[in-house]
Amino acid sequence: MDNASPAPSPSSQLHVVLGAGQIGPRVAELLLARGHRVRLVQRTRRAPERPGLTSVCGDITDLAFAEEATRGASVVYDCMNPPYHLWPTQLLPIARGAVHGASKAGAKLVALDCLYMYGVPDGPMREGSPRRPCSKKGALRVDLEEMRLGAQRRGDVRVAIGRASDFFGANVPLSAWGERFYTRALAGKAVECMGDPDMPHSYTYVEDVARDLVTLGEREEAMGHVWHLPTAPAESTRALARRLGRALGVEVKVARLPRLVLRAVGLFSPFVREAVEMAYQWDVPYVIDDTRFRETFGVSATPVERQVADVAAWARNRYELAAPSAAPGIPARAR
Structure with a gap:
């Protein structure tokens, strides 16, 4: 955090960031800069703590831990993403832990997602594009979307999903630019x-991903919807x-x-x-179409x-x- 960033006040909201990979720490820094208290949750090691930032580690698929890790949150950001080969066994249980924790806390849930559920596109991908997965991982992402939005429809939790294309940016070791x-x-x-x-290919800037997830957490009208995060022209x-x-x-x-x-x-x-x-x-x-996000939030x-x-x-x-x-x-x- 920049030395000029404001110190969180005792009345500032608690925001819980799940995942300390390529996006979670960036989200945490932006929230700290806005004066919020931040709890960073990761699986195996605790991040260094400083004013405004606390860290816990544990298995979010353990619903008791998920509930404790998100306790008191106003917004929960799900930035977790297990390695590809663990998706069949971990992807849905991890996301289910985030939904459970946010629900118990009465918090909004902002979830980072990708574009795999659309399969092979026949034009720019929009939020309403058909879900036609052509991969095992794409099919899992369809199930993941249904699980999250199903919780929203039942009134269990308020959810906003932000979808990005492949990452571009500094210090993104798990991307093509690593x-x-x-x-x-x-x-x-x-x-x-x-x-x-x-071939034209959309790459979403990681600093924008973090910024735009925070925007979704700040805006009530974001809840209940899927959003394509702003991405430079392909x-x-x-x-x-x-x-x-x-x-x-x-x-x-x-x-x-x-x-x-x-x-x-x-x-x-x-x-x-x-x-x-x-x-x-x-x-x-x-190619990702981000028109809806840009026109709604002016970003x-x-x-x-x-x-x-x-x-x-x-x-x-x-x-x-x-x-x-x-x-x-x-x-x-x-x-």
């Missing part, structure tokens, strides 16, 4: 795309990778990763084995030029790179 992207790009090797790198993976490369002063080459290679790697990696069925997202235009995605500049600044510090040289495409390492 450690492997930088190690390959900075070594002069081609970065990998799971499908056609020239461009190809190759184009976005080259943007980032120019900002870093390196030439980024992008290559399609053949399905046979993915399947071979999947023999040894549970994550890759499960990721193969999602590769269709890069074989067709994969748009961060311009992609700003996204890239901020990510490049983070990467230069993380990988000890100097500012780009005047000559494009030349690596500019500081050492």
Whole structure:
């Protein structure tokens, strides 16, 4: 938290953030900056505490723990997402714990979601697009939506669901823009795309994801609905990778990763084995329509030029790179 952020007052609301992965801590920081008290809940280790922020750890599928972890909350943010290979056994029980905790606390529930339930799109994906999953994980996401909205219809809890596309941003190790992207790009090797790198593909900026989940938690009219979170206009993976490369002063080459290679790697990696069925997202235009959110809340995605500049600044510090040289495409390492 920035030193200039206001200290939470004794009367500030308690917001509970479930999940300390790529999005949860960002949500927590924004809430702290707004003067709220925040409780960060994660499975295996407690986050460092400081004024306004407390941390607990435990298994949210244990409904007694879920109830205790969310006690006193005005808003609960479900940012949890188990590894792909654990979805069949953990995805619904984890989300059920969040619903139970928010219900018992009388809190609003804001849940982060993805786009898998739509299957192969035949146009821009909107909140009302048909649920036509073409993967096991997509089918699970349909069940997850029904479980959450069913609780809303029964009056058990007020729920808002925010859906994002694949993440883009700084420090997103579980995305296409994680450690492997930088190690390959900075070594002069081609970065990998799971499908056609020239297909339009929506990438949602992680800082916007956190901001927009907080917006849903603040607005009563958000409850009971699915919302597509603001996302910059889709461009190809190759184009976005080259943007980032120019900002870093390196030439980024992008290559399609053949399905046979993915399947071979999947023999040894549970994550890759499960990721193969999602590769269709890069074989067709994969575009999210965020009109409803923008028009309702007056919030748009961060311009992609700003996204890239901020990510490049983070990467230069993380990988000890100097500012780009005047000559494009030349690596500019500081050492």
